[in-house]
Amino acid sequence: MTWGARGLTVHRGGHLALDTVTLEVGPGEIAVVVGGDGAGKTTLCRTLVGLDPVSGGEVIRPERTGFQPETSGAWAELTVIENLEFVAGAYRLETGAARARIEELVEIAQLGEARDRLARHLSGGMRQKLGVAMAMLSAPELLVFDEPTTGLDPVSRLEIWSLLTRSAREGRALVVTTAYVDEAHRGDSVLALDEGRVLASGSVDEVVASMPGALFESERRQGIVSWRRGRTWRAWSPDGSPLPGNRVTPDLADVITVAAIAGERST
Amino acid sequence: MTVVEARGLSKDFGGVLAVDDLSFSVDSGEVVGLLGANGAGKTTTMRMLLGLLAPGAGVVTVAGAPAGEVDRALVGYLPQGLGLYPDLTVAENIAFATAAFGVPAPSLETGLAELSDRRVGDLSLGLRRRVAFIIANSHHPRVLILDEPTSGVGPLGRAWLWESIRDTASDGSAVVVSTHYMDEAEECDRVILMAHGRQVAAGSVRDVIGGASVVEVGDHLSQAVIDEIAAGGGTVLLTRSGSRIVGLGLDTVREMVGDEAPLTEAPATFEEAFVALAR
Numbered sequence: 001m002t003w004g005a006r007g008l009t010v011h012r013g014g015h016l017a018l019d020t021v022t023l024e025v026g027p028g029e030i031a032v033v034v035g036g037d038g039a040g041k042t043t044l045c046r047t048l049v050g051l052d053p054v055s056g057g058e059v060i061r062p063e064r065t066g067f068q069p070e071t072s073g074a075w076a077e078l079t080v081i082e083n084l085e086f087v088a089g090a091y092r093l094e095t096g097a098a099r100a101r102i103e104e105l106v107e108i109a110q111l112g113e114a115r116d117r118l119a120r121h122l123s124g125g126m127r128q129k130l131g132v133a134m135a136m137l138s139a140p141e142l143l144v145f146d147e148p149t150t151g152l153d154p155v156s157r158l159e160i161w162s163l164l165t166r167s168a169r170e171g172r173a174l175v176v177t178t179a180y181v182d183e184a185h186r187g188d189s190v191l192a193l194d195e196g197r198v199l200a201s202g203s204v205d206e207v208v209a210s211m212p213g214a215l216f217e218s219e220r221r222q223g224i225v226s227w228r229r230g231r232t233w234r235a236w237s238p239d240g241s242p243l244p245g246n247r248v249t250p251d252l253a254d255v256i257t258v259a260a261i262a263g264e265r266s267t
Numbered sequence: 268m269t270v271v272e273a274r275g276l277s278k279d280f281g282g283v284l285a286v287d288d289l290s291f292s293v294d295s296g297e298v299v300g301l302l303g304a305n306g307a308g309k310t311t312t313m314r315m316l317l318g319l320l321a322p323g324a325g326v327v328t329v330a331g332a333p334a335g336e337v338d339r340a341l342v343g344y345l346p347q348g349l350g351l352y353p354d355l356t357v358a359e360n361i362a363f364a365t366a367a368f369g370v371p372a373p374s375l376e377t378g379l380a381e382l383s384d385r386r387v388g389d390l391s392l393g394l395r396r397r398v399a400f401i402i403a404n405s406h407h408p409r410v411l412i413l414d415e416p417t418s419g420v421g422p423l424g425r426a427w428l429w430e431s432i433r434d435t436a437s438d439g440s441a442v443v444v445s446t447h448y449m450d451e452a453e454e455c456d457r458v459i460l461m462a463h464g465r466q467v468a469a470g471s472v473r474d475v476i477g478g479a480s481v482v483e484v485g486d487h488l489s490q491a492v493i494d495e496i497a498a499g500g501g502t503v504l505l506t507r508s509g510s511r512i513v514g515l516g517l518d519t520v521r522e523m524v525g526d527e528a529p530l531t532e533a534p535a536t537f538e539e540a541f542v543a544l545a546r
Contacts, residue, residue, distance in 0.1 A: 036421020
């Protein structure tokens, strides 16, 4: 059984927040949703777990889903252990097994030293790790994480992804949103959104191979579709005809930028 | 020409060294990235650069003068919180800031000019960041300090911001950018990696990664093995197909993992090199 959305459209406050979005994720898989501010990531998360109404299309979700909002979802006035115990209680997990699982999660999330600290006194990285541990404890079939790594340093970011990967290995289906394109490589599939529209979707390899035309790198701006990448410029030739400079193999960030620019020109 | 120079810079808060003997310089035309985990000392360093915080030891100069005494007009600053007035329009925000520096308001380019009468609070984060960047740079400062300028911005907004950052450097400013992210680090001429208040590495992204490697395990590890690796000073990162072990050599890992699992050495990513250095 796979979960996700088919042709999902959501209208919000008179504007189109999501435009025919399709996303599929199976047990043990991670779908990464990439997009900037206003892309529709949070709307997609909330619709997937049933918090927001659907205007068109459908959402396919299991009976039990888990959702970690951007704010991590931990209760600020409870300690690390109390947060986990509260979740165990809310899901009526059997006490002995829950206790053992909580200890295991505290260890793998490296929260042992902070176990009796109030969540509001945790660093951003620790709070997000607690949120992931809480979601793993309740163990629903589908888990949705909204920007769990935003604003975190590289060390915390790798730790979070390690935890998310472990959760997938335990058989959960995961949807993870992020503003950072490089994180797409950590999942099985990527869905790139921009202002509610799908820019690209599929495996990273499929998305990279899907770019029409050709990409060139040169020392200065040229052509209509050109943007800076580090110290050089990228230029996209829609029909593949050569442009000055060296032809380069696009990476995921290039393909998403091309799709965003192409979409903007056609509207 | 050196615009920013820090020598032996230290600062402690109640006995905790937030910045510990930091030395670096930034030339005119250069974009230098300041990278580090939360609590590594980046913000404290930026506050000393801005002259808002007096160093406990050492000295930081901007255009030859100690940072605390430098003419404010020589410095541009884009805070993480952007520092805009949400109830004022784009044009009003820009007019207010440029008047404070006694410079004319810059003309807005297509895409932003149409929005000049919109309340800043109604704009997307990407557009707000563009407005804040224009303001921070409107008085053509000698040094421009940017605190995570592209956090949460979509691909086009990011491309615009980095293009503007480059143009600013090309016009002769020294640019200092703090960031958490690899793809941003690659946009910089040099990066300075901080951990526990100290510089742990510096140079181009390629220099920093250097010959760093990780051990890739093509199989799932038991918790007992993961614990053993952690106790031995390594970090285990789970991937879709297995694990990557940072901080230990191939032979050491083989001893811990045993002969059954396939092991290979692979080049470290920037983040992994960072994890190894920041430990």
